[in-house]
Amino acid sequence: MSARVYAEIETAFDHADTAELAATLNDDRREELRRFWLGRASGELTTALSFEYMLADLQGLDAPSALTSLAEHAIAEEHRHVDYCLRFARLLGDEPVQADLGGTRPLVFEGATDADNRVLRTVFGSCFSETVAVQVLLASQREITLESVRRLNQQHVTEEVRHARLGWGLLAWSGLNERDRSMVAAFVPAMSRLTRALWLAPQRSGHLQLEALGYLSNPLVERALLQAFDEVILPGLERNGIRAA
Ligand SMILES: [Fe+2]
Ligand SMILES: [Fe+2]
Numbered sequence: 267m268s269a270r271v272y273a274e275i276e277t278a279f280d281h282a283d284t285a286e287l288a289a290t291l292n293d294d295r296r297e298e299l300r301r302f303w304l305g306r307a308s309g310e311l312t313t314a315l316s317f318e319y320m321l322a323d324l325q326g327l328d329a330p331s332a333l334t335s336l337a338e339h340a341i342a343e344e345h346r347h348v349d350y351c352l353r354f355a356r357l358l359g360d361e362p363v364q365a366d367l368g369g370t371r372p373l374v375f376e377g378a379t380d381a382d383n384r385v386l387r388t389v390f391g392s393c394f395s396e397t398v399a400v401q402v403l404l405a406s407q408r409e410i411t412l413e414s415v416r417r418l419n420q421q422h423v424t425e426e427v428r429h430a431r432l433g434w435g436l437l438a439w440s441g442l443n444e445r446d447r448s449m450v451a452a453f454v455p456a457m458s459r460l461t462r463a464l465w466l467a468p469q470r471s472g473h474l475q476l477e478a479l480g481y482l483s484n485p486l487v488e489r490a491l492l493q494a495f496d497e498v499i500l501p502g503l504e505r506n507g508i509r510a511a
Contacts, residue, residue, distance in 0.1 A: 283412060298473070298481075302481050311368075394460075401491070411479075
């Protein structure tokens with residue numbers, strides 16, 4: 267299934283509207299879009315590493331293999347996201363492109379024990395950040411007009427849904443007891459703040475022309491983020507016995 271989808275993405279990528287994309291933009295817009303794809307490539311690479319930490323955490327928790335296998339697939343999929351982001355950056359300028367890691371240590375929530383951090387990293391990475399990713403990419407899909415980006419973005423949505431499902435699967439697992447659920451609840455404000463801070467860190471104002479090419483502006487991200495919290499994250503936590511104070 268995904269092999270066929272990626273073959274179709276490749277075909278769209280070779281079309282003139284993508285291959286000659288740079289010529290349709292003025293220098294400032296082209297550079298803005300190039301920087302966006304580079305920044306996104308680095309974000310995807312950092313996410314790939316965070317799934318490696320989550321995989322180790324899940325193994326440490328003795329979580330079901332359905333969850334560890336979601337984490338294993340997520341690592342490979344995030345690396346593929348990096349590759350495609352770099353390909354779009356390469357179309358927009360001759361400068362060498364590379365993705366940089368945003369950190370090289372597992373995230374640590376202050377005041378949480380090592381065992382608690384093992385649960386919190388996956389809840390944060392999947393239930394919060396990946397769930398926001400799904401909503402952001404869905405919002406972006408409504409704006410995108412370039413065929414190659416539209417097909418790629420649609421496939422990314424499918425993959426981010428699976429990445430989010432890892433966290434929701436962890437919360438549904440009977441291996442987490444009442445005490446774990448109260449502990450997660452205590453960290454909901456910190457995880458919410460961190461999600462906002464990470465997703466809104468880049469300063470990207472709204473450009474309709476660039477949003478049609480997959481650019482994620484702050485106004486688009488902010489709207490999707492609020493929707494993710496209201497419609498998915500907070501109700502999902504509640505349904506799993508996690509009631510934020
Ligand atoms: Fe990704
Ligand atoms: Fe993801």
